[in-house]
Amino acid sequence: MIKNKHTMNIAEIKKFLQKKGFKISRIKKIHIHSELKSIYLTAIFAIALIGVFFILPKTANYTAKLINSPDFIENSSKADFEKAFNGISKGLSIDPNVDLEVNEKNLFDDVIRLNETPTNSVRLPASTLKQLFQDTKYNLKDIRKNKKVKPVEIGLLPKEMKQIESVKARKELFIKIVLPLILEENNNIKLDRKRLFVILNKNNNNKVEKEWLKKKFKQYGVVNNDLSTLIVRMDEIPVSIAIAQAAKETGWGTSRFAIDGNALFGQWTWNGDGIKPAGADSNDTHKVMKFNVLKASVRAYQRNINTHSGYKDFRRARAIQRDNDEKLNSLELVGYLDQYAATGVEYTKVLKKIIIQNSLIDFDDAKLLPTSKKLRSLI
Numbered sequence: 001m002i003k004n005k006h007t008m009n010i011a012e013i014k015k016f017l018q019k020k021g022f023k024i025s026r027i028k029k030i031h032i033h034s035e036l037k038s039i040y041l042t043a044i045f046a047i048a049l050i051g052v053f054f055i056l057p058k059t060a061n062y063t064a065k066l067i068n069s070p071d072f073i074e075n076s077s078k079a080d081f082e083k084a085f086n087g088i089s090k091g092l093s094i095d096p097n098v099d100l101e102v103n104e105k106n107l108f109d110d111v112i113r114l115n116e117t118p119t120n121s122v123r124l125p126a127s128t129l130k131q132l133f134q135d136t137k138y139n140l141k142d143i144r145k146n147k148k149v150k151p152v153e154i155g156l157l158p159k160e161m162k163q164i165e166s167v168k169a170r171k172e173l174f175i176k177i178v179l180p181l182i183l184e185e186n187n188n189i190k191l192d193r194k195r196l197f198v199i200l201n202k203n204n205n206n207k208v209e210k211e212w213l214k215k216k217f218k219q220y221g222v223v224n225n226d227l228s229t230l231i232v233r234m235d236e237i238p239v240s241i242a243i244a245q246a247a248k249e250t251g252w253g254t255s256r257f258a259i260d261g262n263a264l265f266g267q268w269t270w271n272g273d274g275i276k277p278a279g280a281d282s283n284d285t286h287k288v289m290k291f292n293v294l295k296a297s298v299r300a301y302q303r304n305i306n307t308h309s310g311y312k313d314f315r316r317a318r319a320i321q322r323d324n325d326e327k328l329n330s331l332e333l334v335g336y337l338d339q340y341a342a343t344g345v346e347y348t349k350v351l352k353k354i355i356i357q358n359s360l361i362d363f364d365d366a367k368l369l370p371t372s373k374k375l376r377s378l379i
Contacts, residue, residue, distance in 0.1 A: 099232045099315055102307055106218035108300060115296040121155025126164060126173060129154065133176055140172055143179075144362040151371055152180050155293040156262060161253045171358065174253040178246050178264065179239070181298045183368040186236040189302070192216065193234050200227065221307045232319045233306045238330035240360035242301070244351045245340070247358075261290035265301040310339035330355060330364055 124132070133139065138150045154177045164170040196216070199209050217225050220233040249266035250258035257263040267289045291297045305311050314336035321328050334351045341347035355361060 098226070099229045099312055100309075101223040102221040102309060103218070103223050104221055107221050107303060107307055110219065111296055111300045111303060114299060115292050119155055119293050121293055123156040124154070124158060126158040126160050129158060129173065129177070138176060140175060143366055144359070147366045149180055149183055149366050149368050151184070151369055152176075153184070153295070154181075155295065157253050157258055157294065159259055161259065167252075170254075171247070171252050174247065174250075175243060175358075175363075177253070178243060178294070178298070179363060179366070180368060181295050182237075182239050182242045183366065184295070185298050185302050186239070187368060189234060189236045193231075193236075196231065196234060200231075219303075232315050235306070235315070235318055235322065236328075237302050237305055238328050238333060239363045239366060240330040240355045241334050241337070241351065242298070243360050243363065244334070244354040244358075245301075245337075247354055248347075248350060257288045257290075261288065262294050262297050263288050263291060264294060264297045265304075267297075267300060267304060305337075311337065328364070330361060 133152070136150055136152065138152055143149055157177065158173075161170060161174070164173065195212070199205055199213065202209075205213070213225070213230075216222075216230060216234065220230055222229050222233070246264040247253075249255070250264055253259075257266060269287050269289045273287075273290045289297075289300065291300070306315065314333060317333055317336050318328060321333070331352060334355065335348050337351065338344045338348050343350075
């Protein structure tokens, strides 16, 4: 055997194999670091993609709410109000500026509107009123017992109040006329007070609530939109006190101011329509306010008690009673009305005597039978 000393190189081997039908290709070199980098990038991208799909629904819901929700205003004064109101039960020692100043500009706007509203009130004779009350079974004995008052609205006092010889009958007729009017105005205040607390208990107030607050700040002469002052002023006058003052100021409905001017509370005016007191000095410029209907007189009286600086102590005492047990003590509160008349303390003694002798406290928790669903909630 002869040995072949020729050695084939790589190129010759490749050419030989290709002739035999083999396909020759280069094997790519594997880079381990590049493969690991691709795996890392893929994992990071996957995690990011999952995160986007997780957050996207929540972001969409938030954006929808932001676009579609009504414009809310933050009640940033809630904390300040709570701090100030807590001081009321301690004699207002925390903030001496509560219920101090009064803006009189818009105080009686609603009273003026009520007074200017056309009315169908007809002055009925005392005998007709007596029969009307009998037919409707409206009597004080039942009211003292069941505390329910029929919503009978009488716009004018009968002219012959003086001619009613029986003092008892005259007093009863007078109370029957003014009682529903006083309760109606108290109901208006109660509804406002209820809404006020709903607003104050919210962290955010919408525009409607904000506008309502602005209106009430004006109505009660509140300066600097002070909520604690509004809550002190926006409260009812005990029925027994209102009846006693009306009785005292009108002689149980017999005075000229009451008959001719529907003035139940003898409020004075210096520039409005009024009746000149018969015994007034020639230098006196004041008159007794005149109203078109008794209802306007009651509203003006309540606004006066709830805003005038002379009755500030009355309102503070009332706020303390509210904070303690929510029930108003009229015999205690009446002592703070010494500024209402020139006789001062003697005036409050007379009022207290009228309340006790005529058992007027029986009407303090009386309820006016509702004429709407809103008023039904107060019973």
